[in-house]
Amino acid sequence: MTPTVSKWCLALVLLVAGRCGPTLAQDDFLYGTFPDGFIWGAATAAYQIEGAWNENGKGENIWDFMTHAYDGGISDNSTGDIAADSYNKYLDDVAALKETGVNFYRFSISWSRILPTGRIDQINQDGINYYNNVINALLDNGITPLVTLYHWDLPQPLQEIGGWLNEEVVDIFGDYANLAFSSFGDRVKSWITFNEPWVQSVLGYGYGGNAPRIVGSGQTDYIAAHNQIKSHARAWHIYDDNYRATQNGEIGITLDSGWSEPKTQSAADIEAAERNMQFKLGWFAHPIFSVDGDYPPVMKEYVARHSAEEGFPVSRLPEFGQTWVDYIKGTSDFFGLNHYTSALAEYSVWEGNWTSYDKDQDVSTSADPSWPSSAAPWLKVVPWGFRKLVNWINNEYNGVRLLVTENGYADLGEINDVDRANYYTSYINELMKAINLDGCNIYGYTAWSIIDNFEWAAGYSQKFGLYSVDFNDPARPRSRKYSAQVYAQIIADNGFPAPAEN
Template sequence: MKLFLLSCIITLSFAQDINPRKFPPNFLLGVANAATQIEGGWNEDGKSESIWDHFAHNFPEKIADKSNADIACDSYHKYKEDVALIKAMGLNHYRLSIAWTRVLPTGRTDNVNEAGVQYYKNVFKELRDNGIIPMVTLYHWDLPQILQEEMGGFMNESIADLFGDYARFCFETFGEDAKWWVTINEPKQVCQVGYGAGRYAPGIKSNGVGDYVCAKNLLLAHARAWHIYDEEFREKNQGKVAIVVDGSWAEPGSDNEADKAASERALHFGVGLYGNPVFNGDWPELVKQRVAERSKLEGFSESRLPAFTDEQIKYINGTSDYLALNHYSTMMASDSEAPIGQPSFDNDISARSWAKPEWTPTSQWWFYDLPWGLRKFLNWLKNTYNNPEIVITENGYVDNDDTLEDDRRIHYLRGYLSACLDAIYEDKVNLIGYTAWSIMDDWEWTGGYSSFLGMYKIDFKDPDIPRIKRKSAGYFTTIAHNRCLIDLDKCIE
């Protein structure tokens, strides 16, 4: 009897942690993926090589299982099957990306690949015919390799005009198909990991220098695309354009002021570096001061963080119609003053990132199921950026276990969606949509095919590359149908 009572108490306690409110009537629920990770057909029908094609082909040792995305989920041929899954789940929207290399193989608008254009036209028609809203990302890391070789990619300030031309082409070509646009996905990963640490394509190692140059050029590229839409397409197409910011919540490691300051540094370097210029104008002040001080001590004649001109600050400020957020987990942040020496993005932050021993680990060192971190993050964004409309454009559970009985993924989704409801109803955060990553397993960049995030399992060893339903797909379908996280008869309007 005591065991039974204890079981009941635990069950009730868990249930009470889940918000019983229904999602607002117009709240968007959807799933996401990206071209490189699912399409395959890497050189088919005129598509050119991207920096990630080049990276995986030439440096397989940098990929966990030495794989590549040549075939991936074969969505280039199986997109109708993918759309059917989304339709069957009853979801509102699908976040996908256009491969720059598939529509403009040279990266420039004087060489249009009609086969690539038709592919995306077909995808958009399939979505439209099934009542699914496309949320379209212009750049999900797949820069044409030729632009990297000819001009250095995002290290060259002329990338802003080239990206603007590409964006205009997409707005002209697909403007009737899509109203929700994302310019660039996760700029921190593009710049700090791709052009600083060198772990991601294009593999440039210029830590604490090149990553900041990339950040400035990338923000100018984003702003160029936003202004093109605003001036040339908004009146006709009535869409919205945003840039994605991504990050883990940085919880102060203690109540002392040094750890609280470390938490703020981690957030402003990780998120504010891209969010602040767009929503408030200019780099975050503490980022500017800190990089300038450390640069001087390191013997630089000027800050490693390139300054914006007054004109550029004005040009970038206000260039996001909503805040697109990718968030997966939370880490603790403690002050850890780094010695002066080699330039380093992490040393500029000087915050030790760590996990509490009681947190349940997964297959990824940085990943923990802590939904309270999302709620805190949403409130920080609300307060820091003047309560913008927020769409969560990625959130999901990662593991190296490809089981179909993925109860841990269900637990994660339930908790994080409950945190969303808490933020909406208790904290008055202007959150209008949630996008789960992912509809299906995919090629996870340097994780290859060894990390699983899909609500549908992909059997990559089967030549037919079947989509196999996991338990979480059924759970998410029920959420979409009921618009609630608990039994329908117990939901609160």
């Protein structure tokens, strides 16, 4: 039986999540509501839920290729071939979204489903039809579509010409974006170009744990990032030049970041934590959102110094040149933020004559042993870091308009998922503090994710869904979790109104 939530149960969750004392300290709970017009959503990504990996004209992408390899690199040896079968069961997902009461649904288009080779010369109408059906079903149910163009699933034929290491893909991505705008932009009014280009660059093209498994940290990851930033700008300009006036939409990018807290209050650790923020978030945000554009100065300085020490004639960090700096700067209508956890940062020199993105920073990170864990080893529960992060962004980028595009918790798939409910309650409360107490310019929040899905290299060993999916049942039934009910109540209340006094 699916547990139900009541006002009394929600109040208990609020207590567990951190309400204490008459004064508002770092972990205290704040009663209150979000501003009028604040929007609530939930998210997924194409490869993680759709399945139908080779049906109805879809081409192969880099995750199809990787998971089908002899050593696919997936912890449970699974694939996304069927996943949650949302290609066939998208109406079930829409029903879950409607039951939760969200205003919008963030999902991604599978590039290979509409362009099997990645290029514009072969358009798959079945793929276009599928996304038309999803979009129309959302709108019919009063849910706004928020569409991500790229969520890590590059068409494999493009990887065979170098993928994000080949600057030719910048124009190819522009063609793909143009097709999406022309096909869906009459109904889609909010677009995201890239999801977490840091992950695609560092894990896919640096350390090689994710598709396409390129190893070359400190070199190939910088090139992949460089071309993704250029591709983002190309898509933004295509929309701005050709579609904005008639479609009246907006287009931005989603970047991921934890919060870096100094391990000690030494000057070296405080500087290390700030440097870690610039290398992680500033790497992608500074070229787009800063007044000056280009990569963060500290990143340019440290990569150049390490490159010289290692015998490179020039910095391993590519240069944009002024034309590209000007072309990229300002190319986002909002700041999409994915956040899950925080870390402690300390000054640390990595010895050896080898290249590494992490070594370039002179920083080491760790977790406080007291922070609660999740089913994902990297995801520690640190709600106060969320508030600090959005304040950092607000200060760094001049009060930029921010949309939280992912936030969520990993467990093993419990239906009575109290820990996830506590996570959402405490993190959303910190977000409300950032708005109501600190004045941060945040206009919406997105839970990751509406349903359990294929969690990349972790396969199905970790669950993030508000709804459970039975991956052992060919019908892939969805079941509502306790956290979905708690989140629905938060949405209905637009926050955390104080309990009525008896």
